[in-house]
Amino acid sequence: MTAPTRVPVRTRTSADLIRAEEPVLAHNYHPLPVVVARAEGTWVEDVEGRRYLDMLAGYSALNFGHRHPALVEAAHAQLDRLTLTSRAFHNDRLAEFAERLAQLTGQDMVLPMNTGAEAVESGIKVARKWAYDVKGVPADRATIVVAADNFHGRTTTIVSFSTDETARAGFGPFTPGFRVVPYNDLAALEAAVDETTAAVLIEPIQGEAGVVIPDEGYLTGVRELTHREGCLFIADEIQSGLGRTGRTLAVEHEGVVPDVLLLGKALGGGIVPVSAVVGRRDVLGVLRPGEHGSTFGGNPLAAAVGTAVVELLETGEFQRRAAELGAVLRDGLADLVGKGVIGFRSRGLWAGVDIDPALGTGREISQGLLGEGVLAKDTHGSTIRLAPPLTITEAELVSALGALARVLGRG
CATH class of the missing domain: 3.40.640.10 (Type I PLP-dependent aspartate aminotransferase-like (Major domain))
Incomplete structure (x- = not known):
């Protein structure tokens, strides 16, 4: 029997690659529907060339960004x-x-x-x-x-x-x-x-x-x-x-x-x-x-x-950045309380954000952020986690908070 011709990975679309995983990967994760192919600093790019601001940083494994x-x-x-x-x-x-x-x-x-x-x-x-x-x-x-x-x-x-x-x-x-x-x-x-x-x-x-x-x-x-x-x-x-x-x-x-x-x-x-x-x-x-x-x-x-x-x-640089930009993150989340956010906890560049359940689950909000070009991840119920690389700029952080505001506004 002749084996089917395989399409090279580099020419497959995100949808192709997600489908290809289904029969061969153990289902111990439920990832968001994005297939990352390249990354640099605070940004990742999928196989179609769409760019996303990484607000998860590999659960803090990427504190210094991608490919420092x-x-x-x-x-x-x-x-x-x-x-x-x-x-x-x-x-x-x-x-x-x-x-x-x-x-x-x-x-x-x-x-x-x-x-x-x-x-x-x-x-x-x-x-x-x-x-x-x-x-x-x-x-x-x-x-x-x-x-x-x-x-x-x-x-x-x-x-x-x-x-x-x-x-x-x-x-x-x-x-x-x-x-x-x-x-x-x-x-x-x-x-x-x-x-x-x-x-x-x-x-x-x-x-x-x-x-x-x-x-x-x-x-x-x-x-x-x-x-x-x-x-x-x-x-x-x-x-x-x-x-x-x-x-x-x-x-x-x-x-x-x-x-x-x-x-x-x-x-x-x-x-x-x-x-x-x-x-x-x-x-x-x-x-x-x-x-x-x-x-x-x-x-x-x-x-x-x-x-x-x-x-x-x-050098102490990254600790200082986390403290200084953490204040920006805290203030930005405080502005969203009552506008879809019912509470949050933050320290440095790390936050757990409780979303009004009427607006969706944490996963649904994360999918909304994906559509805005921002990667984040839910934890329990309607809570999402934000943990960007410590190399993020203030402008990028403000942009991510704006994306969250837009997603909540659509709820």
């Missing part, structure tokens, strides 16, 4: 030299990456991994090992306290302590050892902590939940509680960290220093997956050879790109 010249240059240079050795050997890029990342975050040691979920899984393992070796928790009895409405990834262990039934249903049995308490509730947190508690694991700002910002003093309270009760404070800064909120880390808004930081997304510069567990020496120092690892974690290409990312953040 310094990051692309670092990747190209490393591709010509060395890409992978595995951690069976040393490589000449890893030490500088670890040293500079530790210095940037005010920590001592770095455990390099690849994806955000790997960083979370690694943080969980480190916390448990620390609990047994240092705190003296009896074997297999360590617990970790987490917050409701969290999002830390989608592995089996992580969804074991999710409260999102879409993420959980059909994937049990679940991993034990977690206690879930309401977010932003110090009394509930204190009641859940006991002598078996290895760590409290929270997002300083809950991104997937709709950019939920806790009350002033909550993070300080978590830090004081964990100090007092002798357990670790693990901050998941995979979405909130590395400039997004106007500071290098979101915990800096309260001057808090956790015992362990989980980083990812923007750490790879939108080029390669890079994540890391960063923490105190007496915590990460519990790991011994053979107890944890990753073939690609800390590979030379990732270390080269990660170092270039740290160099960008060391």
